[in-house]
Amino acid sequence: MRLGALLDDPELRLRLLAGAERLDREVRQTITTDLLDPSRFLSGGELVLTGLMWWQHAGDTERFVATIADAGVAGLVVGAAGVDGLPDELVPACERHGVPLFEVPVDFNFAVITEHVVLALAAERRLPFPAGADLASGLAAVAAELGAVCRVLAPTGRLVAGPATDLGRTLARHCLSGEPLPTHTLMPSAAPLTSWFVAVDGDGERWSASQRRLVERLVELVAAQRTAWMSAVSMSGVAGDDALVLASPDADVLAELAAVLADDIRLVCLDDLTYAFVPALGRTLAQAAAELTDALRVLTHGLGSAQLAVGLSSEGTPEAADAYRLASHRAGSATLALDTELTSHRSLLAVVPDEVRTMFAQRLLGPVYAYDLEHRSSLTETLRVFLECNGSWNLTAERLHVHVNTLRYRLRRVEELTGRDLGRFADRVDFWVALV
Known part of the structure; x- marks a missing residue:
């Protein structure tokens, strides 16, 4: 369906802000997102719906619009319910990148647009089930045409529609990895990680051209239904x-x-x-x-x-x-x-970056590490065992199989090398953190 058809429908309450010369673009599906970079979920032809929650800093508008433009989206619909008005840079950015831009009122539900697009696409493609039919009815109709069991599955293996199966996770793994599965034909959308897919029992190589087109159209409808589901759970x-x-x-x-x-x-x-x-x-x-x-x-x-x-x-x-x-x-x-x-x-x-932890340990225990390396000693391990034994001299000496006097000598050397005092609780904590 064309963008212009959406603008002509008063129920959708769309107001055109940019791209009047590009209203002949075809809409393949809708996607609702508040990600600053949704490129991995775009394959071209999408009508992007966003509440602008990605807009946090200067430059975010240019990055977002450039990203969706490069992906070849059909257009952008924005609602400012979650922010204080539209970014000043939004209209110029859309004009610059050739992205048709529409605005909806703050109280408008994106699900209305999604449902409208789903029904319109289903009608245009003349699927063998009525526009607006639930997935169960649609699957049953396609299954009858193919003479095979059809299911809709989520990327986690969850059954969305169709007969129950114990193979959900197996089918999802093969669909996500792109590995063939002789017993099933898997039909993912452009972004299988975040979309539902169609699984048909049997070998799809034996389908006729018309049967394959039928399944491909079903995949498109399933993608649109998934978008509608996503809008519903978000609202x-x-x-x-x-x-x-x-x-x-x-x-x-x-x-x-x-x-x-x-x-x-x-x-x-x-x-x-x-x-x-x-x-x-x-x-x-x-x-x-x-x-x-x-x-x-x-x-x-x-x-x-x-x-x-x-x-x-x-x-x-x-x-x-x-x-x-x-x-x-x-x-x-x-x-x-x-x-x-x-x-x-x-x-x-x-949650502390590895480089910070490494720097902390090196600054505190660097001299001890160097001493052990030069003298082939075991001051680091002695310190570790001492802390694990909660500072017990006798227990530490027993675990290390050394005399207590030897233990005292080693730990005194650690104190001299680091300038710390093992009798102080705070210093013991620092040593412990450096050794974890």
């Missing part, structure tokens, strides 16, 4: 007293992870993080973490070199944010941290 108002809270910067991926735990979820963007509120439904934090860990293992197959970090809390958004920061400093492409892990000094150290 919903559910969150009970027993809600679990997930935190991560990527709203699309976070929504998929939250949906693993429950259907009834709510997304909220605050500062640079998105929070998903999910009913606990009787789960403990550990049980929810186990389910999310399984889902994250699947998503790793589509991350490539990127990292996905998620924080989980049963307390609230500040705790979830702290857990996210802890997870973001862990090794691995997909990491999860719980707020219950924030009660140890190790969790505090985990």
Whole structure:
């Protein structure tokens, strides 16, 4: 459908701000985002809907508009509900980069635009089910045409629509990695990590050209339905007293992870993080973490070199944010941290950059390291064991199999080399932190 058709519909309440000469562009789907750089979710032809939450600093407008322009989007729709008016640079940036720009009133729901586009695209493509049909009905109609079972799955392996299966995660792994699966034909959208995909039993190589076009159209409709779902969870108002809270910067991926735990979820963007509120439904934090860990293992197959970090809390958004920061400093492409892990000094150290920790240890213990290297001694290990034994001379000497006098000599040498006093609690803490 054309951009101009959207502008002509008074129900959508669109006001054109830039790009009047480009209203003949075709809209392939809608995507709602508040990411400053949503390029990895764009493949061209999207109508981008944004509440401008990415606008935080000077230069953000130019970066955002340039990014979506380079991706070949059809246009941009903005609503200023979450900010104080539109950025002054927005209209000039859109004119400069050739991006048609529309504004909607602050009380307008983006889901109305998404639904309108979904229905219009379905009608244009003449799918074998009525425009606005639910996915179950659409899948049934396509399955009848193909003579095969069809399903819609999320990138975590969650079943969105279609007959139940135990192969959800297996299918998702193959779809994300691009590996063929002889027993199924997997049809992802342009951004499989943040989109639903169609899985059809059997070998798609045997489909006729018309059957393949039919499935491709279904994939497009599924992508549009997923966009509508994303808009709905971003606008919903559910969150009970027993809600679990997930935190991560990527709203699309976070929504998929939250949906693993429950259907009834709510997304909220605050500062640079998105929070998903999910009913606990009787789960403990550990049980929810186990389910999310399984889902994250699947998503790793589509991350490539990127990292996905998620924080989980049963307390609230500040705790979830702290857990996210802890997870973001862990090794691995997909990491999860719980707020219950924030009660140890190790969790505090985990969020300190490696270079800072290395510099601290070198400045404090550098002379000790050098002495050990030159004299082939073991002052560093002696200090470590002494601290692990809570400063007990006898226990330390016993563990090291040395006389107490030998131990006292070694530790006195450590004090001389560092200028610190092991009898002072603060100095012991510094030594301990340097050795962790």
